[in-house]
Amino acid sequence: MKQNRIINLLFVSIVGVLLVLAGVGSMNKFKSMNATQAQNIPTLDVALSVTQTMHAIFSATETARPTSTSMPPTATPAPPTPTTLVVPEQTYIRGFVGHRQAYSIGCETSVAVDLAAFYDVAITEYDFQTTLPLSDNPDLGFVGDVNGPWGQIPPYAYGVHAAPVAETLAKFGVPAEGGKGYTFEQIKAQLAQSKPVIVWVIGHMEYSDPVEYVDKQGVTSIVAPYEHVVVLTGYNADTVRYNNNGRYADVQIETFLNSWAVLGNMAVFHE
Numbered sequence: 001m002k003q004n005r006i007i008n009l010l011f012v013s014i015v016g017v018l019l020v021l022a023g024v025g026s027m028n029k030f031k032s033m034n035a036t037q038a039q040n041i042p043t044l045d046v047a048l049s050v051t052q053t054m055h056a057i058f059s060a061t062e063t064a065r066p067t068s069t070s071m072p073p074t075a076t077p078a079p080p081t082p083t084t085l086v087v088p089e090q091t092y093i094r095g096f097v098g099h100r101q102a103y104s105i106g107c108e109t110s111v112a113v114d115l116a117a118f119y120d121v122a123i124t125e126y127d128f129q130t131t132l133p134l135s136d137n138p139d140l141g142f143v144g145d146v147n148g149p150w151g152q153i154p155p156y157a158y159g160v161h162a163a164p165v166a167e168t169l170a171k172f173g174v175p176a177e178g179g180k181g182y183t184f185e186q187i188k189a190q191l192a193q194s195k196p197v198i199v200w201v202i203g204h205m206e207y208s209d210p211v212e213y214v215d216k217q218g219v220t221s222i223v224a225p226y227e228h229v230v231v232l233t234g235y236n237a238d239t240v241r242y243n244n245n246g247r248y249a250d251v252q253i254e255t256f257l258n259s260w261a262v263l264g265n266m267a268v269f270h271e
Helices: 002-029 034-064 107-118 125-131 162-171 184-192 253-261
Strands: 176-179 197-202 211-214 220-223 227-235 239-244 247-252 267-270
Touching: 107 125, 107 162, 107 197, 107 227, 107 267, 125 162, 162 176, 162 197, 162 267, 184 197, 184 227, 197 253, 239 253, 247 253
Parallel strands: none
Antiparallel strands: 176 267, 197 227, 197 267, 211 220, 227 239, 239 247
16 A cells, blocks of 8 residues: 555656646747747657556556455365274284293282283282282172182182272283173174283183172172183184183183173273
């Protein structure tokens, strides 16, 4: 806008000067001879020419003024689609090493230490066992003496269920998920990602009737005689593979599912 005002003032000034010159030329017209008259006649032509030139400059300036151009909105890229895990018909984890448990009913501690070692975290059985919380309810902590006889149910020496094991693993730097109610498809999905899974079964993949136990606080927990834990490391269409006290074995899927279901499909695995 400032530039336009300057051009307009310049234009008016030049036109005014030219008009004055034209008036002076007209006065001299009557005082001069034919030669002078011939010289003054083009003065108006010059003024007209300059006027037309200034109009052209002004018009060019107006034309050259930049106009605002609306930019099209930039499209926001769509978030990447999460990759769907395809569970294969069979898979087996290599590199998992188990060992024989040190305590008579310390199977949960033994497999927890083995799981941590698979992820390069070294824990002794003593350290893990003494870090587990104690309770008369296995859903909350370890029940009884870890050197007690195997096969009993609370309030006698029994062991511990999934949640306290997962929480204790996390304290040692192994992020773990644990609880009840998992499906076999979920277990297969973990194994397909090379994640060994701790599962609660009965004896050597046997069955026993679950028992309702009420702790001192009045909370009910499902327990069973000869509660035991093993580590699943693979499966195919017919069998699952597990490690028990350092030894591998394969069992029919139906047999495993019957034993696993007694304590409510409990499991622990790396998050």
